Structure formats: structure tokens, C-alpha cells
Amino acid sequence: RRKWRSVVGVLRELEESCETPVGRLRQVVDAMAVEMHAGLASEGGSKLKMLLTFVDHLPTGSEVGTYYALDLGGTNLRVVRVQLGGRSSSILSKDVELLPIPQHLMTSTSEDLFDFIATTLKQFVEKEENNSEFSSLRTRELGFTFSFPVKQLSIRSGILIRWTKGFAIDDMVGREVVECLQAGLARNGLDMQVAVLVNDTVGTLALGHYHDADTVAAVIIGTGTNASYLERSDAIIKCQGLLTTSGGMVVNMEWGNFWSSHLPRTSYDIDLDGESPNPNDQGFEKMISGLYLGDIVRRVILRMSQESDIFGPLSPSLLVPFILHTPFVSKMHEDDSPDLQEVARILKEKLEIPEVPLKVRKLVVRICDVVTRRAARLAAAGIVGILKKIGRDGTGGISSIRGRSDIKMRRTVVAIEGGLYTSYTMFREYLHEALNEILGEDIAQHVILKATEDGSGVGAAIIAASYSSYT
Numbered sequence: 001r002r003k004w005r006s007v008v009g010v011l012r013e014l015e016e017s018c019e020t021p022v023g024r025l026r027q028v029v030d031a032m033a034v035e036m037h038a039g040l041a042s043e044g045g046s047k048l049k050m051l052l053t054f055v056d057h058l059p060t061g062s063e064v065g066t067y068y069a070l071d072l073g074g075t076n077l078r079v080v081r082v083q084l085g086g087r088s089s090s091i092l093s094k095d096v097e098l099l100p101i102p103q104h105l106m107t108s109t110s111e112d113l114f115d116f117i118a119t120t121l122k123q124f125v126e127k128e129e130n131n132s133e134f135s136s137l138r139t140r141e142l143g144f145t146f147s148f149p150v151k152q153l154s155i156r157s158g159i160l161i162r163w164t165k166g167f168a169i170d171d172m173v174g175r176e177v178v179e180c181l182q183a184g185l186a187r188n189g190l191d192m193q194v195a196v197l198v199n200d201t202v203g204t205l206a207l208g209h210y211h212d213a214d215t216v217a218a219v220i221i222g223t224g225t226n227a228s229y230l231e232r233s234d235a236i237i238k239c240q241g242l243l244t245t246s247g248g249m250v251v252n253m254e255w256g257n258f259w260s261s262h263l264p265r266t267s268y269d270i271d272l273d274g275e276s277p278n279p280n281d282q283g284f285e286k287m288i289s290g291l292y293l294g295d296i297v298r299r300v301i302l303r304m305s306q307e308s309d310i311f312g313p314l315s316p317s318l319l320v321p322f323i324l325h326t327p328f329v330s331k332m333h334e335d336d337s338p339d340l341q342e343v344a345r346i347l348k349e350k351l352e353i354p355e356v357p358l359k360v361r362k363l364v365v366r367i368c369d370v371v372t373r374r375a376a377r378l379a380a381a382g383i384v385g386i387l388k389k390i391g392r393d394g395t396g397g398i399s400s401i402r403g404r405s406d407i408k409m410r411r412t413v414v415a416i417e418g419g420l421y422t423s424y425t426m427f428r429e430y431l432h433e434a435l436n437e438i439l440g441e442d443i444a445q446h447v448i449l450k451a452t453e454d455g456s457g458v459g460a461a462i463i464a465a466s467y468s469s470y471t
């Protein structure tokens with residue numbers, strides 16, 4: 001009995017430290033906007049890197065022709081080909097091939113990695129040759145999505161700052177990424193031109209904008225999380241005299257590294273961060289994205305299991321970091337069977353916790369709910385932070401200064417992608433709910449989150465089209 005009381009105590013403490021009332025979310029919104037400003041004001045001015053992308057115009061839907069993309073950013077390599085129709089945003093055909101990157105190549109040499117990439121691309125291109133005629137008068141053009149921290153030098157060049165996500169190819173750090181790819185293509189006898197170098201959120205933004213000209217920002221919430229948006233050139237103070245024909249430029253926020261004292265942090269977050277390979281980095285990401293949510297839930301269950309016997313004897317599996325993947329959190333959270341069969345099954349199969357009473361299963365669902373709800377609401381606050389920075393949150397506009405009630409809020413679209421948003425219904429619903437709370441219904445009805453698909457690859461191919469040297 002006393003055991004159960006202490007477990008309830010752990011739950012209450014979790015609930016309290018994860019609380020995200022709308023007032024607190026608004027503080028996060030403000031902090032995000034302030035940090036964005038600071039990151040644009042000076043190099044190193046904020047934990048938000050606010051990287052220039054040199055993408056100064058976004059696709060309009062009138063691009064035409066066949067373009068390729070390579071998407072390297074995590075566990076898989078994606079090769080993409082799109083055929084663009086030239087009007088009304090039509091994509092006539094889209095081929096996507098996905099290959100896991102062999103583990104040994106992630107820590108090998110850049111030559112090995114790019115030989116693998118080039119041969120994969122070559123096979124993909126040759127397959128096409130058999131069933132269509134590609135004009136041999138033109139060199140094929142390629143968008144390269146490289147989702148690692150890059151100091152971009154131009155639309156088609158950038159230097160790798162450091163590896164993340166398990167990659168560690170030392171000879172590449174500090175080198176120009178497109179040169180490495182271009183050399184790999186040449187070594188393998190593939191005549192293709194890298195037209196643009198982008199990161200995944202920029203691809204998502206481009207695809208969103210291709211279909212809908214009101215798209216102003218893109219957010220990815222998958223294994224990790226990041227966002228990009230269209231900024232006015234003159235607001236990018238750290239780059240004095242930055243001139244673009246459009247007057248704007250896409251900024252890659254690297255928002256996973258955002259931090260603010262207003263973020264509701266728990267002891268589980270502190271432990272997770274301390275035991276991670278990158279302590280003090282990616283603080284926002286560690287509260288929000290798929291790589292981490294499962295592990296936060298595991299840590300709570302572990303604590304309860306240490307303080308009581310409600311889960312039986314302490315299961316050694318509970319001590320294994322990252323053993324509980326986020327898709328299982330969503331399966332347990334969304335278990336609608338009356339006796340929570342799915343929860344029981346996952347506890348048994350993933351955490352080696354034998355049959356527990358229904359009230360304990362309910363407790364597990366509650367933990368999933370608290371952790372996921374916090375994540376989704378913070379992501380929503382981040383999005384509103386971007387809208388605030390660009391004056392699309394319905395406040396501070398000229399009409400509201402005049403105190404008029406008929407504020408004209410422009411239709412504002414945010415492209416969104418990633419497994420958490422697309423595949424975890426409760427996460428998505430909590431995110432939408434928080435957006436409505438923060439913005440209020442009147443403003444929120446003008447803000448549309450639009451899910452895109454394969455944006456990182458398809459979007460890169462479309463940017464390659466809009467930066468083609470043939471048009």
C-alpha cells in the first residue's frame with residue numbers, strides 16, 4: 001500500500017514538472033523569438049545557430065524537367081528522381097529509393113562513403129535509362145540534402161562543421177561537402193552536376209512552397225527535430241549587406257539546440273542529457289523528438305520500479321538506455337483495448353516486465369501521455385515562436401497597434417514532416433490543441449500545418465530545378 005503511494009508521488013512529481021500551461025508556453029514562444037533574434041545578430045550570439053542557406057527564392061510550381069536528389073542525414077540514404085510538369089505545381093512522376101547506410105561506412109573514410117553513394121546513384125540513374133530517354137544534351141542536375149551542421153558558403157557549397165547521429169569520418173570534417181560528392185561521382189564515371197546543397201528542413205520548406213505559396217516555415221519532428229523559415233535579408237544582421245534579389249533568405253535554425261529556462265525540465269531530462277554523448281547540446285530536441293521520448297518514459301518506469309514492487313522485481317532491461325523506442329510509447333498511449341492488452345504486451349516484450357495489474361498499466365499510459373503532451377506542446381510553442389519572429393502570430397501588427405478588432409491575419413502555412421507528427425496521432429492532436437491555445441481561435445484558424453512527404457529529398461530536387469543552370 002505504501003509502495004503504491006510512493007509511485008503516485010513519483011507520478012505527481014512528473015506531472016508537475018512537465019506542466020505546460022499556456023502562460024508558460026507563451027514564455028517559450030517569446031524566448032524562441034528572442035533567441036532567433038540573437039542568433040541572427042551575431043555569430044555565436046545564441047544557442048540557435050540560425051545558419052544561412054543561400055536559398056533566396058523558393059520554388060513556385062512552375063519548375064519543369066527531371067531532377068535528382070540525394071538525401072543523406074541519418075540511417076538511410078534516399079535517392080530521388082522527380083519529373084516536374086512546369087505548371088500548377090504538378091509532379092508528373094516521383095521515384096524514391098531507400099537504402100540503409102552500411103554501418104562501417106559511417107566511421108570509414110569519405111572516399112568509401114561517397115563511392116557507396118555514387119554507385120547507388122549510378123545504378124538508380126541507369127535503371128531510368130532503360131525505360132525513358134533523358135536528353136543527352138543536358139547534364140543531369142542533383143540536389144544534395146546533407147543534414148549535418150554545415151557552414152554554407154554558397155547555394156552549392158558548404159563545409160562540414162562536425163558529424164552527428166553516429167557518423168564519424170574524421171577526414172571529412174572541415175572539408176567542402178559538395179567537392180567530396182562531386183569527386184565521388186567523377187571517380188565512378190557519373191556525369192552529374194550538384195546544383196544545390198541543402199538540409200532536410202529546407203527541402204521540406206521548398207516542397208511546401210512548391211504546392212502552396214503561403215508556406216513560410218518548415219518543421220521536422222522525427223528522430224530529431226529542426227526547423228527553417230523564410231527571413232528578410234535585412235533582419236540577418238550578422239551578415240551585413242547581404243543582398244538577395246528577393247530580399248529574403250531561408251534560415252536553417254538548428255532549433256534542436258534551443259534552450260530556455262522556461263522549458264519545463266525534470267530530473268529525467270537532466271539524467272538523460274548527462275548520460276548522452278552530447279551533454280548540454282540539443283536540449284529542445286531531447287524533450288521533443290522520437291530518439292528521446294521513449295527513453296524518458298523508460299526512466300520514469302525505472303524510477304517507479306526502484307521505489308516500489310508494482311512492476312515486480314527490477315527488470316534489468318529497464319536499465320538499458322534507449323531500449324524503449326518511441327513507436328512503442330505511441331502504441332501503449334493509444335491502446336484502446338479495455339484491459340490494455342497492448343501495454344501488457346510491450347511491457348513484457350520490450351522491458352521484460354511480467355503481467356501487471358490493470359491499474360499499473362493505466363499508470364504507464366499516463367506516463368506516456370505526460371511525456372508526449374509536453375513534447376507536443378513545446379513543439380507548438382516553438383512554431384509560434386517562428387511566427388512571432390516574422391510577424392505572423394497576429395500580435396504587434398499595424399492593425400492591432402491601432403487597436404482595431406478586425407486584425408487582418410494573413411493565411412500562413414507551415415510545412416511539417418517526421419514520424420512523430422505523421423504517425424503519432426496523440427502527439428499531433430496535442431500539438432494542434434496547443435497551437436490553438438497559444439494563438440487563440442481567431443488567429444489559429446489562419447495558421448495551417450500541412451504535412452509533406454519525402455520533403456527532404458523531393459524538395460531538394462525541386463530546389464535543384466529552381467536553381468538549374470539551364471533556366
Ligand code: ADP
Pocket residue numbers: 074221222223224289290291326327328330331417418419420423424
Ligand atoms: P527520420 O527523422 O529518422 O529521418 P522520420 O521522420 O520518419 O525519419 O521519423 C522517424 C522517427 O519517428 C522514429 O525514430 C520514431 O522515433 C518516430 N516514429 C515513427 N513512427 C512513430 C509512431 N508510430 N509513434 C511514435 N513515434 C514514431
